[in-house]
Amino acid sequence: MAKATDLTAHTHDAVLRLSPDRPEGAAARPARPPRIEDVARQAGVSPITVSRALRTPDMVSPKTRDRILQVVEATGYWSNPHASALRSGRSSIVAAFVSNLLSQQYSQAVLACARVVEQHGYQLMVGQTSYSYSRELSAIQSLRSLRPAAVFFTGVIELEENRDLLRELDIPIVESWAYPPDPLDMLVGFSNTDAGRLAASHLVARGYRRLAFMGRSGGRGALRLAGFAERAAELGAEIVETIRVEQVDSVIDGRRAYRTLLEGGRSFDAIFCANDLLGLGTLLEARQQGRRIPDDLALLTFGDNDLAGELSPRLSTISFDSNAMGTRAGEMIVDRLDPRSDGTLASSLCLDLELIPGETT
Incomplete structure (x- = not known):
């Protein structure tokens, strides 16, 4: 395995922080459960004493622990159907x-x-x-x-x-x-951002200039796309097609995404699949359609799936332990x-x- 050598430091991912407004279909939020600070205030002790009474009872006097447990039972803090969990503290x-x-x-x-x-x-x-x-x-x-x-x-x-x-x-x-x-x-x-950057660096170094991207539309897929696009632009390469997939459940999604990619009618010489299932499905579909890989089309995936090493040709991939x-x-x-x-x-x-x-x- 070759370490990523073009990255001098890990890049923080610009992970979304979404507002408290619930997405459509999300369940309503229940009332706030009691906090350890609430128990501590009612029992007249510090939060750390409450924590010790529940997690390491031997560190707290029996009288103090009994008072804390009375508040726990009254407030519902750490309410648990398993009585042993409450008695042992966790x-x-x-x-x-x-x-x-x-x-x-x-x-x-x-x-x-x-x-x-x-x-x-x-x-x-x-x-x-x-x-x-x-x-x-x-x-x-x-x-x-x-x-x-x-x-x-x-x-x-x-x-x-x-x-x-x-x-x-x-x-x-x-x-x-x-x-x-x-x-x-x-x-x-x-760093998903670095994963995308490494993918672009690798493909351009292999001589590919017209690139396509395939990945999930949100979350980590969006982060990998951002890094991929940023590095490709720095290297003078062009991302000619981008396929964003809402849900990835199996290699069938990769097959479907590759067919969608072809429907765009654009010419590209390499694809970065930012998901291993998408990569596997793309390889299977491209071979079925008669594409020679990598002669006609280069393919790089993210995620080290055991099956990727068993296929012919073996998939190139970016991964981690x-x-x-x-x-x-x-x-x-x-x-x-x-x-x-x-x-x-x-x-x-x-x-x-x-x-x-x-x-x-």
Whole structure:
């Protein structure tokens, strides 16, 4: 694997921060749950004492802890259907929400996170948000009753209303798959902007000047397109076609996107598919239509899917270590939950991108 050599530093992603106005179809926000500060005020103690009483009860006198638990029960703070979670001060569940269960990278990251947290007595519970704000909101609202110990997202939270709801849970949150300057809590990600820039640099260096882009219309797809367009312009290359896809569920979406690209009637000599499923579908569809790759058309994807290395020709791709991402997310969660932690583990990490040469560029 070749490290990205044309990037001297990680570029922050200009992640959207959307207003509190709910997107169409989103569920209404419930009343604000009680915060740890509310419990502390009513119990006449500090928030840290409340936290210790619930997480490490031996550190608080029985009289003080009983008073705190009375307030907890009266206010509904940390209300949990599992009584053992309240008695011990925390749940043993770590929730993980993935954007797409079919993605190999998301699965690898979640499995790596699970391996870490399970070694420390936690269990990972997985849900899917499908790149949907309304599903994301429903998932976050469900956390109020589940009350997990921590949450891991394969993405970053753009909607401010959802960010506020997560803050009110007062539990460790790990975001990923992007590199915003203002993470909600903890972050282990990579720069999508740099991914797009690296793609343009690679294709132009191979002699391709008329480029096409294919990716999701929003979120990380938009960030990769921005970096791709910026670097292509710097190098004097032209992006002649851009296909934005609302939802990516399978290689069928890649096949469909490639056919849409051809309908534009423009001439291009290379495509950057900013999603591995789009890349796989594009390769299969282009071959079926008789295109010789890379003689007639070069193809570069994002995301190191095992199938990409098994196809002929092998796909060239830009990727990162999703196992390292999940492992670090798990380590951040365990470190935050451990009352003995000295806090030396960094709460933000940006992974390096790698260019994996194939035969399609």
